[in-house]
Amino acid sequence: MEIAPGSLTGLLGPNGCGKTTLLKLLCGVLRPDHGRVRLGDRPLESMTRRELARHIAVVPQETHPAFDYSVMEMVLMGRHPHLGAFELEGPADFDVARQALAATGTSPLADRRYMTLSGGEKQRVIIASALTQATETLLLDEPTASLDLGYQLEVASLLARLNRERKVTMVLATHDLNLAASVCQQLVVMRAGRMLAAGATRDVLTSDTVRRLYDVDADVRFHDRAGHLTVVPVKRIDG
Amino acid sequence: MDKGRLAQVVSAYGALAVGACVLAPLVGSTHISLARAFDRSIPFADNVDAQIFFVARMPRVLTGAIVGSTLAAAGVVMQALLGNPLATPFTLGVSTGAALGAVLAITFGGSTAVWVLASVPLASLAGAVVASAIVYALATRPGRPISTMVLLLAGVTLNAFFSALILFVQYAADFTQAYRTIRWLMGDLDVGSFGPIVASLPMVLLSLGIFAFLPRPLNLLSVGADTAATRGVDVGRTQRMAFLSASLATAAAVSLAGPIGFVGIVVPHLVRLMVGVDHRVVLPASALFGAAFLVGCDLIARTVLAPVEIPVGVVTAMVGGPFFLWLLVRRS
Numbered sequence: 391m392e393i394a395p396g397s398l399t400g401l402l403g404p405n406g407c408g409k410t411t412l413l414k415l416l417c418g419v420l421r422p423d424h425g426r427v428r429l430g431d432r433p434l435e436s437m438t439r440r441e442l443a444r445h446i447a448v449v450p451q452e453t454h455p456a457f458d459y460s461v462m463e464m465v466l467m468g469r470h471p472h473l474g475a476f477e478l479e480g481p482a483d484f485d486v487a488r489q490a491l492a493a494t495g496t497s498p499l500a501d502r503r504y505m506t507l508s509g510g511e512k513q514r515v516i517i518a519s520a521l522t523q524a525t526e527t528l529l530l531d532e533p534t535a536s537l538d539l540g541y542q543l544e545v546a547s548l549l550a551r552l553n554r555e556r557k558v559t560m561v562l563a564t565h566d567l568n569l570a571a572s573v574c575q576q577l578v579v580m581r582a583g584r585m586l587a588a589g590a591t592r593d594v595l596t597s598d599t600v601r602r603l604y605d606v607d608a609d610v611r612f613h614d615r616a617g618h619l620t621v622v623p624v625k626r627i628d629g
Numbered sequence: 630m631d632k633g634r635l636a637q638v639v640s641a642y643g644a645l646a647v648g649a650c651v652l653a654p655l656v657g658s659t660h661i662s663l664a665r666a667f668d669r670s671i672p673f674a675d676n677v678d679a680q681i682f683f684v685a686r687m688p689r690v691l692t693g694a695i696v697g698s699t700l701a702a703a704g705v706v707m708q709a710l711l712g713n714p715l716a717t718p719f720t721l722g723v724s725t726g727a728a729l730g731a732v733l734a735i736t737f738g739g740s741t742a743v744w745v746l747a748s749v750p751l752a753s754l755a756g757a758v759v760a761s762a763i764v765y766a767l768a769t770r771p772g773r774p775i776s777t778m779v780l781l782l783a784g785v786t787l788n789a790f791f792s793a794l795i796l797f798v799q800y801a802a803d804f805t806q807a808y809r810t811i812r813w814l815m816g817d818l819d820v821g822s823f824g825p826i827v828a829s830l831p832m833v834l835l836s837l838g839i840f841a842f843l844p845r846p847l848n849l850l851s852v853g854a855d856t857a858a859t860r861g862v863d864v865g866r867t868q869r870m871a872f873l874s875a876s877l878a879t880a881a882a883v884s885l886a887g888p889i890g891f892v893g894i895v896v897p898h899l900v901r902l903m904v905g906v907d908h909r910v911v912l913p914a915s916a917l918f919g920a921a922f923l924v925g926c927d928l929i930a931r932t933v934l935a936p937v938e939i940p941v942g943v944v945t946a947m948v949g950g951p952f953f954l955w956l957l958v959r960r961s
Contacts, residue, residue: 419858443861456712456851457906466630467849471861475842478630478909523860 391578391585393561395526398553400574400591401563404604408583409563410451413529416561418442429527443471447520449530453512455504461515462500465490468522490521494548510541517548527559528552534566542566546573567608567621571595579603595619601627630909638910642917649921650694653928654686658935691826692818693927693941694920696886697896699833699878701919702840704893705912706875709847710868711777718879718893721784721872725791726760727753727883732795732810736802749813750825750884757880760787765872774854775868815940816889818927825885832881837916839874844908847871851908889923889942895949896922902956922949 393399393416401409414420415427418434427434429445437445447468455464468490469483479487491497494514499507504515513533520528530549534542550573552558564570570577570591577594579586581603587594600608605627613620655663659681665671666682673679703718711720718724734752764787768780799807820826846867849857858864882889896919897911904910926944933939 414855417859419855439858439863440861443859446859448856448859450853450856453853453856455853456709456714457901459848459852459906463630463848463905463907464852467852467860470845470849473845478632478635 391588393527393559395559396553396557398549398560398562398573398575400570400577401561401580402565402567402570402577402603403580403586405565407580409580410531411583412580413448413531413561413563417446417448417529419448440471443523443525445525446527446529447523447525449513449517449520449528449533451531451533451535453516458503458505460500461491461496461502461504461507462487464504464515465500465519465522468519468524471523486524487518487522490518493521493552494518495544509536510538510544513537513541513545514548517545521552526557527561530560530562532564533562534564534569542569549573567595567600571619571621572616592619595621630907635910638904639913639917642914642921646694646698646917646920646924649924650690653690653693653924654682656928656932657681657686658932688820688823688826689818689927690924691823692820692886693924695826695829695833696818696882696889697892697919697921697923698916699836699882699919700889700893701896701900701922702837702912702916703875703878703882705897705908705915706840706843706847706871706878707893708897709843709851709908710871710875711781712851712853713781714898715894716781717890718875718882719788719888719890721764721780721876722760722787722791723757723876723879724883724888725788725795727757727880728814728888729791729795729798730754730756730759731813731887732798732802735809735813736798736806750828753887754880754884756791757876757883760791761872761876761880763787765876769869772865774858774864775872777854777868780872812940813887816887816942818886818889818923818941820885829881829885832877836874836878836881839870840878840912840916843867843871843874844912847908847912887942889945891942891945891949892919892923895945895953899949899953899956 401412403409411420415422421435434442465487466479466483469479469486473479488497491500494517496511496514496518499511499515504512507515513536517533534545537545546569549560549562553560562570562574574591576589577591578588579594579599586602587599595610597608597610600606600610600621607624607627609622609624610619655661661678661681665676665678668676700718707716707718707720708714730752731749734748738748764780764783767783768775799810802810846857846862849860849862850864850867854864897915900911900915900918904914923945926948927941929948930939930941930944
């Protein structure tokens with residue numbers, strides 16, 4: 391499997407198929423038993439955590455801090471791999487953080503406590519914190535799972551814009567087939583820990599794929615007004 | 630976090646700690662004057678004020694400052710390590726291990742005065758080290774991050790196990806030994822001379838030195854181990870450093886003055902209510918405020934019912950508890 395620089399790749403598959411595990415392998419939090427993960431031509435295990443964090447940032451499914459940090463504090467934590475052991479954030483670090491807040495539409499929340507935010511606001515703040523890491527690669531684990539329809543679309547357009555304008559390479563694990571159809575240029579589909587197919591979204595996202603992944607009969611059609619493929623599940627196929 | 634704010638907070642709490650350490654020795658059953666105590670023109674042998682200030686009261690005040698400081702800082706580190714605001718320096722069994730060591734030394738160590746003076750702190754230190762080693766061995770696997778759940782459960786179980794052993798030893802002890810055990814468990818800052826303080830300093834300074842590397846990694850660790858790892862924190866190393874330094878600090882404090890409760894949980898929370906939750910401020914501010922807090926509590930303990938002294942552990946909870954609740958209610 392190869393992720394091209396600047397691409398936006400969707401990772402699809404049923405619950406427990408290994409999407410999150412694959413993301414953890416890609417960012418080096420887990421070490422593979424077999425095989426190797428490389429960034430460019432460097433194997434991940436040859437890099438320190440600090441080095442890796444300057445190249446790859448991760449947006450987890452949910453974040454529950456033990457203490458009541460402010461939004462600005464949460465976002466500035468992304469600067470950790472760029473600071474010396476005793477160094478405090480300087481004006482340049484604050485600038486990066488403010489740009490990330492602006493890019494995710496969370497500037498007005500900067501002084502709020504993270505725990506008082508809504509689900510959608512929290513997720514956007516965590517994306518801002520990952521952006522503050524200033525990496526060329528962003529891995530996202532179901533970033534829209536806990537969001538309502540409005541926020542789902544908002545996060546989708548945010549990701550598409552970051553990919554387009556900042557050339558951030560993204561890998562997006564998701565259950566939301568319509569989100570994947572709307573933003574991902576290519577898809578990797580997994581089942582039971584194995585890669586089933588990989589390729590351009592329009593080739594991979596078919597009713598046949600949906601049936602093989604989820605045992606669901608679905609209509610997959612190009613939607614003129616949306617401008618991308620859409621998936622309408624019809625019924626579960628038993629047996 | 631900018632430099633100005635950090636400097637401001639640290640100097641404010643530092644002034645509080647220094648102020649407490651200088652003023653506390655002036656107060657007591659005999660009135661003394663600070664000017665006379667520091668008057669170099671009177672020979673020390675004739676200067677009663679200086680003798681009371683430096684010999685009788687200063688060791689006790691310094692012990693309070695060191696114990697309060699290390700327990701409060703260790704509390705901050707434990708709470709961040711375990712991701713649990715209810716954790717204390719005593720959660721992982723260090724103090725119960727120390728108590729078992731002390732109880733064994735009191736009960737079976739003979740009664741020669743000199744031997745007891747040295748054996749109880751040493752035995753409690755040994756108990757603390759054994760307890761930490763057991764918990765550490767149970768919760769760590771080579772090359773993996775520590776499981777904080779296993780750490781917490783192992784600590785709580787070890788606490789219960791050692792407490793049972795303490796009761797068993799107590800049951801076998803005679804009345805004098807049992808009384809001395811109870812008094813040791815209440816905690817006592819009256820160490821008698823500068824000797825025990827000097828003996829504890831290497832451990833205290835080593836743990837404070839390790840604490841200096843921890844604040845930013847602890848911020849990230851308290852957000853989540855995986856998040857910390859992807860933000861560039863070596864999670865396993867940070868956890869080991871946090872566990873070892875907090876255990877060492879607690880062992881030093883408990884072997885010096887017994888298990889003085891409440892400081893390690895209430896001071897970090899008081900400080901968070903006042904300065905926010907960033908560990909780069911909370912850790913130094915707690916260390917300094919912990920010193921002032923315990924010196925202040927000890928001042929109350931030895932003056933309010935003078936000449937009778939109240940155990941300082943009773944005062945920390947009786948003063949700290951209501952103050953903490955007042956801050957909590959006022960804030961919400």
